[in-house]
Amino acid sequence: MEPPHTQPPSYWTASDWREEPVVPVRGWGKHVIAVAETMFTTREGPPPADRLQWLWGQLWDFSKQVGGLGVFALRMSLFFLTWIAPLYVFRLPPLRRLPVERRIEAMERFERGFMGITFYALKAMLCMMYFEHPDAAREVGFDGSSKKPHHWVDSE
Amino acid sequence: MNVEVGRNLSTDQVWETDVLVVGSGAGGAIAAYELANAGRDVLILEEGPFLRPKEHASLRPTQHMRAAWRQGAMTAALGIGNTPVINLTMGRCVGGSSALTGGVCFRTPGSVLKTWTETRGLVELSEKNLEPFFDEIERRLHIQPVPEPMWSNSTHLFGAGLRKLGTKIKAIQRNTVDCSGIGQCNFGCPQGSKMSVDRSVLPEAMKRGARLVSDCLVERLVMEGSRVVGARGRIHREDRTRKGPRFEVRAKTVVVAAGGVHSPSLLQASGVGKRSRQVGRNLTVHPAFRMIARFDEPVHGWSGSLQSAFTDAYEHEGVTLMSVYVPPGAMATGVPGLGPEWMSNVEKMPYFAMFGGLVHDEAGGRVRKIWGREPLVTYRMCKGDQAKIPAAMKRLGETWLAAGAQELFLPILGHQSVTPDQFRALDWGSIPARLYECSSQHPLGTCRMGTHSDHSVVDGKGKVWDMDNLYVMDGSVIPTSLGVNPQETIMAMVTRLARGLAQDLPAGQ
Numbered sequence: 001m002e003p004p005h006t007q008p009p010s011y012w013t014a015s016d017w018r019e020e021p022v023v024p025v026r027g028w029g030k031h032v033i034a035v036a037e038t039m040f041t042t043r044e045g046p047p048p049a050d051r052l053q054w055l056w057g058q059l060w061d062f063s064k065q066v067g068g069l070g071v072f073a074l075r076m077s078l079f080f081l082t083w084i085a086p087l088y089v090f091r092l093p094p095l096r097r098l099p100v101e102r103r104i105e106a107m108e109r110f111e112r113g114f115m116g117i118t119f120y121a122l123k124a125m126l127c128m129m130y131f132e133h134p135d136a137a138r139e140v141g142f143d144g145s146s147k148k149p150h151h152w153v154d155s156e
Numbered sequence: 157m158n159v160e161v162g163r164n165l166s167t168d169q170v171w172e173t174d175v176l177v178v179g180s181g182a183g184g185a186i187a188a189y190e191l192a193n194a195g196r197d198v199l200i201l202e203e204g205p206f207l208r209p210k211e212h213a214s215l216r217p218t219q220h221m222r223a224a225w226r227q228g229a230m231t232a233a234l235g236i237g238n239t240p241v242i243n244l245t246m247g248r249c250v251g252g253s254s255a256l257t258g259g260v261c262f263r264t265p266g267s268v269l270k271t272w273t274e275t276r277g278l279v280e281l282s283e284k285n286l287e288p289f290f291d292e293i294e295r296r297l298h299i300q301p302v303p304e305p306m307w308s309n310s311t312h313l314f315g316a317g318l319r320k321l322g323t324k325i326k327a328i329q330r331n332t333v334d335c336s337g338i339g340q341c342n343f344g345c346p347q348g349s350k351m352s353v354d355r356s357v358l359p360e361a362m363k364r365g366a367r368l369v370s371d372c373l374v375e376r377l378v379m380e381g382s383r384v385v386g387a388r389g390r391i392h393r394e395d396r397t398r399k400g401p402r403f404e405v406r407a408k409t410v411v412v413a414a415g416g417v418h419s420p421s422l423l424q425a426s427g428v429g430k431r432s433r434q435v436g437r438n439l440t441v442h443p444a445f446r447m448i449a450r451f452d453e454p455v456h457g458w459s460g461s462l463q464s465a466f467t468d469a470y471e472h473e474g475v476t477l478m479s480v481y482v483p484p485g486a487m488a489t490g491v492p493g494l495g496p497e498w499m500s501n502v503e504k505m506p507y508f509a510m511f512g513g514l515v516h517d518e519a520g521g522r523v524r525k526i527w528g529r530e531p532l533v534t535y536r537m538c539k540g541d542q543a544k545i546p547a548a549m550k551r552l553g554e555t556w557l558a559a560g561a562q563e564l565f566l567p568i569l570g571h572q573s574v575t576p577d578q579f580r581a582l583d584w585g586s587i588p589a590r591l592y593e594c595s596s597q598h599p600l601g602t603c604r605m606g607t608h609s610d611h612s613v614v615d616g617k618g619k620v621w622d623m624d625n626l627y628v629m630d631g632s633v634i635p636t637s638l639g640v641n642p643q644e645t646i647m648a649m650v651t652r653l654a655r656g657l658a659q660d661l662p663a664g665q
Contacts, residue, residue, distance in 0.1 A: 070230035104495035112570035128485035141506035
């Protein structure tokens, strides 16, 4: 029996990601994209631009819905990464002006350094969101099929 | 369940009731049920939204965190000294954290109850006195062991490792009915199988006349001398950037059940407990740690129940090991690094298994009301507890290696993964406690129960010492750390407290 949803069921991935509104990348979004591009670059290259754009939309929605201390923690995490991490590889900030290889080096050193804990909040949230993209989830072998409920409850 | 959805209210509200219950989690729900069952007029106010099973089902983990977790799960206890920063997650929805737990239920360990009765003089909390309440809660919430076929491969592997080391793994007890083990418990059960209080207790309370309004943030209690006469607050709008209408409640009795962090914060905001200065102190959290192990064969640990088994074999070391699994993104966070090398490690995720450990801690934390809604939470880990972390790490690692793991990802910031030989050669003494990745779901003890106002916030009946009609009934009254998941303890204690209150309330209330 299929669920009486107004929205599709999740099974932990965003099967409907193409239907979600596109959030323009402005302000701190550019720094978020630069960090995400660095984090999720594989040996084949950076992740597709539309996936990063979707990721930014998720973070934007998070900041709108949660607000307050939660978003402050993320923004501080991004601030330190953007303006201090480049100094670890003797380059001037912001981080996004560096080529990807340099960014990787800078962020790795930053993560291992005494300020590494400040990166953790942003890394955790970006990872959680990124691997909800169905293509990203598939790349790590997760298809969500095990999360499909065996029965539905539509009671109050 | 006929919840009044606060965000649909567009104008200021005034409500009157006999008993106002602030919070609808494990404590608030039980208190409301018992009081409504005794014929009292009860109003429950919940800060978070109301989500039905079908709504839980339509949300991905991070969407669920945005909707139903406090601050989108970004809340933390700041470590003081050689203490890790602790990610302190709490529910903010109808049902509170009980809607987000793995459903794990433990009775309070006998050794803990002995401390409460013998050392702290709380004779009414003896094992014998609480046993009928535990029995009743277990019946009402269908608490039963997780059957082995529902365990994940990750848990089976850890169990095999324990057996090789001569130790037993035991099934966890959970509050479920007709569970099929899809492992979504932490993000709200889409099948409605988990008997969290929004499925089990609150509907019964409402059948008995209790009213529940969601999206209502109680900002302050209204005082007249030593009496509380009501509460004031604000109703959340769907769009959190816009302020909602205000509300006022006039109540003859108030029960605060907003959890281990927000109950003390509300009391502090209302000027309660200034004399004893105990409100917000004595926070215990059960610091928890997870270790990822990579195997040569696929594990697919995300299939099966998220939490299903544990071992108490290391209780004498202050550590309980417990099965746990997390969504792929959270798993990736536990792998150190970034970029191509990190991604190639993350892509091995189907081969990952995970198990956790929680520390039976001393009271080292504090909650302080500062500006804004969220209080400042700090935690100073004592030396004894710091020593328990490497003990937990060693036990987890040894068990994974006995099970055949080829690589271990330690929850230490900036630490690369280790091979079995590297793990055995690790100098644990050289790793500061503050570098561990730590989380907690069990903030307790910040309005603790005691026999004197000098060292506690509430008396044996849950009444705040310096107030006539203000009660606290949630995890914050628990006198010491438990060493196990607290929801059953909270429910049993609150059942006892609420029945006592129902008897004590004058007729007509």
